Amino acid sequence: MKKRGKSIFRIVNDWLHLWLGLVSGIIVFIVSITGCIYAFQKEISSVTQPYQFVPVEEKPYLPPSELKHLAELHQLGDKAGKPGKVINAIQYPGKGKAAIATYRDKKTGYMMVYLNPYSGSVLKAKALEKDFFRIILIGHYNLWLPREIGQQVVCWGTGIFVVLLITGLIMWWPKNLRKANVNKSFKIKWKASFKRVNYDLHNVLGFYALTGALIIGITGLYFGFKWVPKTIYWVASGGKQMPERRGTVFSDTTHIPVQTALYSPEDNVWANMRREYKNEGSLQITFAQKQSDAITASFNPQEGTFYKNHTRYFDQYTLQEIPGKTLYNKPFEQGSGADKLVRMNYDIHIGAIGGIAGKCIAFLISLISASLPITGFIVWWGKKRKGKGTRSSTQVARPVRSVMEA
Template identity: 55%
Template sequence: MQQSIQKKKGKSTWRRINNWLHLWLGLTSGIIVFIVSITGCLYAFQHELSDLTQRYKFVEAEAKPYLSPSQLKAIAAKEAFGAGRDTGINKITGISYGSPDKAALATFMDKKDGYTMIYINPYNGNVLKKTALKHDFFRFILEGHFQLWLPRKIGQPIVAIGVLIFVVLLITGLIMWWPKKWNKANRNKSFKIKTNAGPKRINYDLHNVLGFYAMVIALVIGLTGLVWGFQWFSKSYYYTLTGGKTLPKFQKGVSDTLLAKTAVLVSPEDKVWAQMQKEHPEQTGTTQVQFAYLPTDPIAVIYNPAEGTYYKREFRYFDRYSLAELKGGGIYGKKFADASTGEKIYRMNYDIHVGAVLGLTGKFIAFFASLICASLPITGFYIWWGKRKKKSGKQVKPATKRLPRVAASL
C-alpha cells in the first residue's frame, strides 16, 4: 500500500531525502535565521539613519585647515580623563577625519563603558558629543546579528552554523520548488501568489514564491556572511577567487628602527598626517590616524576615499621613530586599483553583504531580501504545523451497520 502511494505521488528517494532535510534543518535553525535576517534588515540603512538622528556628527564646513592629530588628541584626553593625562591605560587610540562638513572623531577605551567616541569640531576644537559604542542602537542590532546577544565565543559559532544551514536550505528549497512540468498551472503556482485563496494557500505561496524570488540575493548574503563565520570558508573563498593564492594575514608593521628610542620627534603623527594631506588634498572620505604607545607600535593610517563603502580602504603603517613606511595590512596593504580581480571581489565582501556596493539601490535590495528571509522560518513553520494538525485531526470512524427498516405492518 505504501509503495503504491509513493508511486502515485511520484517522489523519488532523493526527493524525499531532500524534503526531509529541508523540513528538519529549517525547524532546527528557524529562530537563528529569523534573528540574523531581521537584524540584518534593520542594519541595512545604518549609515543613513545614524546620520539623520545623530546630528552631532556634522559641523559647518570652514575655509581653514583642520586641527592636527596631536591637538585633537590633547582636547580629547582632557575630555576623557579630566586632567589631560594620556598615559598608561588612559590613552586616546586614534583620530578620524572626514569630509569638510563632518566632525572629527577621537576614540579610547573607557574602564566602565568600553569603546567610547568623542566628536570634536576639527576647525575650533569644540567637543560636540561623548558617547559609548555600547549605548548605540545599531551596535545592539549588530551584536544580535553577529552573535545573538550572547558572548562572542558562544554566539558567533551558533550564527555561523545557522547561516551555513540556511545556505543548504536555499538549495533544498529550490529543489522542492522546481516544477516537474512547466505547464501553465505549475508556472502560476511557482511564480504567482494566489491572493484570493485561503490563509493556508497564501501562506504556502508566500513561502514558496517569495523564497524563490529572494533566493539568489539570499544566497549571496549567506555566502558573504560565511566569510566571517568560518576561517576555512574565508580561506577557501579567497583561494577560489584568486586562482590558488593563500589569504595573507592581516599584520601591523613593527617599529624596529635602530635609531635611539630617546630620539625626539615633534609630533610624528602630525608629520604622517601632513604627508597624507599632500597625497590626498581633496579631503573626501575618511582618514584615521592611530597613535603608537608601545615601543614597537607603528603609527597607523587607515584611508578610505569614499564614505559609505569599505572596499577601497588602505591600511598603511609608519615607523614611529624614522617615519619610514612599513609593510602590513594584508590584502588592504595596497591601493584597490592595484589589487587583482579576485582580491577586489574579496575586499568588496562586506559591501556586497550589506548591498552598499550598489549604493542606495543595493541597500534596498538587501533590505527586502533580508525581510523575506526573516519571513521564511515563520511561513515554513506554519506550513509544517498545518500539516501536522491535519494529520493528528484525522480520526477513523468506527464501522456501523444500518439496521433494516422495520416494515410498517410489523
C-alpha cells in the same frame, strides 16, 4: 519508503528542508530581521545623530595630537596618559563631518568622542555599546550571547540557511511547465484562502529572493568560518593562498634619531597623507602607544563603502613607510581579482556595493528571509493538524463500516 511516487532523493531533500528549517528558524529570523534594521544604519544615523556634522569653515583642521589632547582633557582629566587612559586614534571622516577620537574604557567599553575639527570643541561623547545600531549589530553577529558562543550559533545557523535555500529550490522546481504549475510557482494567489496565500508567500517569495539570499548567506559565513574566505580566495585566484586579513608591523627601535622632531610624528604623517590625498576622503591616524609600535594611517576615498580602504604603516622615529603584507596594505586598484573580491565581501553583504539601490535590495531580501521561517512553520503546522484530523476520521469510520457490513 517511497511516498506518492517520490524518489529517495526527494524524500531525503524534503526531510532535510523540514527539520533543518524547524531547528534553525529562530536563528534565521533574528539574523535576518536585525540585518533589515541595520541595512540603513548610516542613513538613519545621519538624521538622528546631528553631532556627526559641522559647518565647513575656511580654515585648516587641528592636527591629531591637538585633538587627542583636547579629547583626553575632556574625557579623562588628570588620569590622561596613564595605562588604559589614552586616546588611541583620531579620524577625519571628511568635509562637513566631525572628527572622532576613540579609546577603550574598562567600564564603558569602546568610546567615541566627536569634536569640531576646526576648534576642537567636544560635540558628543558616546559609549558605542549603548548605541542602538551597535546593539542591533551584536544581535546580528552573535544573538546577544557571549561572542565565543553566539558567533558559532549564528554561523552554523547561516550555514543551515544556505542548505535550506538549495533544498527549497529543489522542492519548488516545477514538475513541468504547464500553465497551472507556472502560476503556482511564480505567482501569489492573493484571493485564495489564508493557507494558500501563506504557502505562496513561502514558495514564491523564497524563489525570488533565492539568489540574493545565497549571496548574503555566503558572504555572512565569511565572518565566522576562517576557511570560507580562504576557499573563496583559493577558487578566485586559481589555487593561491590568501594573504592575512590583519597584520601588525613594528617600528625599528634600533635607529632612533638623536634630534627629535619639532612636531609629533603622528602630525607629520597626517600632514603628509593630506597632501598626498589632496584633502579628500576619510583619514584615520592611530597613535603609537609603545616604543615598538608603528603609526597606522587608514585612508578611504569613498564614503559609504569600505573595500577601497588603504592601510599604511610608518616608523614612529624615522617616518619611513613600513610595507605591510595584508590585503588592505595596497590600493584597491593594485590588487588581483581575488584580492578585490575578498575586500568587497562586507560591502556586498550589506548591499552597499550597489549604493542606495543595493541597500534597498539587501533590505527586501533580508525581510523575505525573516518571513520564511514563519510562513514555513505555518505550512508545517497546518499539515500536521490536517494529518491528525485525517487519522481521527479514519479511526471513527472503521467501526461504522464494520457495523454496516455486519
